[in-house]
Amino acid sequence: MTAGEHATEDLLRELAPQVLGVLVRRHGRFEECEDAVQEAVLAAVVQWPAEGVPDNPRGWLVTIASRRLVDQARSDSARRAREVRVVAQETGPEVPDVDDTLALLFLCCHASLTPASQTALTLRAVGGLTTAEIAHAFLVPEATMAARISRAKQRVRAAGSRFAMPAPHEWQERLDVVLHVLYLIFNEGYTATSGGDLHRTDLSHEAVRLTRTVHRRLPEDGEVAGLLALMLLTDARRAARVTPSGDLVPLADQDRALWDGDLIAEGVALVTEAMGPGAMSPGVDSRVDLVTGAMERPPLGPYRLQAAIAATHASAERAEDTDWRQVHVLYRILERVAPNPMVTLNRAIALAEIEGPEAGLGLLATLDGDDRMAGHHRLHAVRAHLLEKTGDLASAREHYGRAARGTASLAERRYLESRARRLRAPADPPAQEDVT
Amino acid sequence: MKFVLNMHMNPAVWESLTEDERNEVMNGHSTFMETVTASGEMIMTQALADPSQSAVVRVRGGRPVVTDGPYLEAKEYLGGFYLIDCETRERAFELAALIPDAKVEGMGIEVRPVMFSAGRLDV
Numbered sequence: 001m002t003a004g005e006h007a008t009e010d011l012l013r014e015l016a017p018q019v020l021g022v023l024v025r026r027h028g029r030f031e032e033c034e035d036a037v038q039e040a041v042l043a044a045v046v047q048w049p050a051e052g053v054p055d056n057p058r059g060w061l062v063t064i065a066s067r068r069l070v071d072q073a074r075s076d077s078a079r080r081a082r083e084v085r086v087v088a089q090e091t092g093p094e095v096p097d098v099d100d101t102l103a104l105l106f107l108c109c110h111a112s113l114t115p116a117s118q119t120a121l122t123l124r125a126v127g128g129l130t131t132a133e134i135a136h137a138f139l140v141p142e143a144t145m146a147a148r149i150s151r152a153k154q155r156v157r158a159a160g161s162r163f164a165m166p167a168p169h170e171w172q173e174r175l176d177v178v179l180h181v182l183y184l185i186f187n188e189g190y191t192a193t194s195g196g197d198l199h200r201t202d203l204s205h206e207a208v209r210l211t212r213t214v215h216r217r218l219p220e221d222g223e224v225a226g227l228l229a230l231m232l233l234t235d236a237r238r239a240a241r242v243t244p245s246g247d248l249v250p251l252a253d254q255d256r257a258l259w260d261g262d263l264i265a266e267g268v269a270l271v272t273e274a275m276g277p278g279a280m281s282p283g284v285d286s287r288v289d290l291v292t293g294a295m296e297r298p299p300l301g302p303y304r305l306q307a308a309i310a311a312t313h314a315s316a317e318r319a320e321d322t323d324w325r326q327v328h329v330l331y332r333i334l335e336r337v338a339p340n341p342m343v344t345l346n347r348a349i350a351l352a353e354i355e356g357p358e359a360g361l362g363l364l365a366t367l368d369g370d371d372r373m374a375g376h377h378r379l380h381a382v383r384a385h386l387l388e389k390t391g392d393l394a395s396a397r398e399h400y401g402r403a404a405r406g407t408a409s410l411a412e413r414r415y416l417e418s419r420a421r422r423l424r425a426p427a428d429p430p431a432q433e434d435v436t
Numbered sequence: 437m438k439f440v441l442n443m444h445m446n447p448a449v450w451e452s453l454t455e456d457e458r459n460e461v462m463n464g465h466s467t468f469m470e471t472v473t474a475s476g477e478m479i480m481t482q483a484l485a486d487p488s489q490s491a492v493v494r495v496r497g498g499r500p501v502v503t504d505g506p507y508l509e510a511k512e513y514l515g516g517f518y519l520i521d522c523e524t525r526e527r528a529f530e531l532a533a534l535i536p537d538a539k540v541e542g543m544g545i546e547v548r549p550v551m552f553s554a555g556r557l558d559v
């Protein structure tokens with residue numbers, strides 16, 4: 001793909017939600033407008049590289065999409081009355097509104113939809129991706145994704161969702177759903193790093209782009225800033241996270257020279273700002289002190305806290321320089337703000353670094369009775385890791401094995417199996433080395 | 437999350453069904469396919485030929501050796517599968533329960549998570 005084609009695509013994806021906003025405001029009927037914009041975008045993909053980008057690309061897209069709407073109305077004779085309305089409105093004034101993108105996000109992340117539908121609809125209507133691109137990114141057939149998007153749009157209509165900003169009393173709840181969807185999109189892209197086919201519809205980058213858009217519109221919202229920081233700090237480690245052959249590398253073993261310094265700087269700055277004024281001043285040993293900030297400006301949300309944890313890891317030059325006390329405190333606050341056994345699991349790792357593996361194992365024992373964690377492979381994996389540190393290699397090996405059988409990720413299974421193999425007792429026959 | 441819904445076939449059970457019962461199972465698959473296709477959860481389905489049509493290939497001493505018949509001699513065999521993409525494991529169970537074979541005494545649907553996917557699914 002040429003640089004010109006890339007520029008066209010970036011422009012189209014920036015414009016698509018704006019054009020959709022104009023259309024929905026004029027005509028209502030999100031479903032049909034969304035189809036019309038999608039067709040206009042496809043027309044632009046074909047025409048612009050050949051004929052050049054028009055002087056007013058947004059106006060061009062609005063015109064083409066409006067014509068598609070008219071065509072749709074014409075093709076259905078039962079909708080003739082509507083056609084008259086569409087034509088009458090076609091020449092209406094174009095009202096630019098910076099909040100269109102946000103209003104669309106709220107619409108696509110409507111509570112009546114499942115997360116998978118919210119994700120798909122957001123990527124199409126706000127992200128400007130085609131159905132084929134979304135299908136490719138999620139490794140499902142285009143027909144499957146088309147059905148999912150079509151059903152999502154029907155649900156949005158049936159739920160009576162409007163193209164508007166949520167009322168103040170439901171603002172936070174609705175924004176939380178939007179942030180969760182962006183987080184899911186990021187994770188889908190981040191965890192799917194293996195496989196040689198790096199399509200341009202990289203979901204992580206798309207999630208970062210959309211979150212930046214939200215952050216630009218809501219710069220004062222600490223959770224939006226926190227989510228963006230979390231994504232940047234996580235993304236910064238991408239190159240170090242897997243070997244060229246696709247094997248996972250745990251945080252402690254990653255080559256930190258491969259971390260992206262620019263992303264880390266931006267992420268740390270964002271989260272420091274979002275954590276509050278206390279975090280701006282360097283701590284005693286001139287490391288970023290994110291805990292003081294956390295204490296000074298409640299209420300803190302989970303994204304800021306997770307970003308603060310990621311920033312603490314990112315600020316350590318070597319793994320052994322990690323400020324585990326700060327990590328531990330941040331997990332404790334996170335446990336209080338958003339109780340979740342997964343958070344406790346992560347805190348156990350931090351606790352083990354401070355007080356020793358037995359303390360970590362003690363905390364893990366409190367999770368054994370938790371139904372949400374029963375038999376979860378992450379619990380087995382962390383327990384194996386801590387048992388290995390205590391020197392109980394036989395038990396560690398057994399738990400690595402259980403974790404390997406429990407995971408649904410091929411890369412993770414390979415990693416866990418290799419840990420188990422490494423702990424093979426000397427009396428056993430030597431492990432056969434993987435050729436790959 | 438992708439799951440394979442495996443339909444295990446027990447010929448003894450199948451042969452004991454009446455014509456009507458068999459038709460009900462067969463027709464039930466059309467309904468099931470319509471449901472999961474409309475919901476955007478269907479990826480594909482395949483029905484497999486009788487295991488008597490199978491052959492097992494082993495490379496021994498650098499040469500392929502082909503033997504007729506299934507890999508394992510068993511009372512039950514894999515009759516076919518659905519590949520679906522749905523929100524949760526619980527949803528996969530719900531879908532499995534909609535497959536008509538699940539209602540037949542002596543038969544059941546195995547729900548198994550997919551770990552890795554490759555290849556074109558659009559054809």
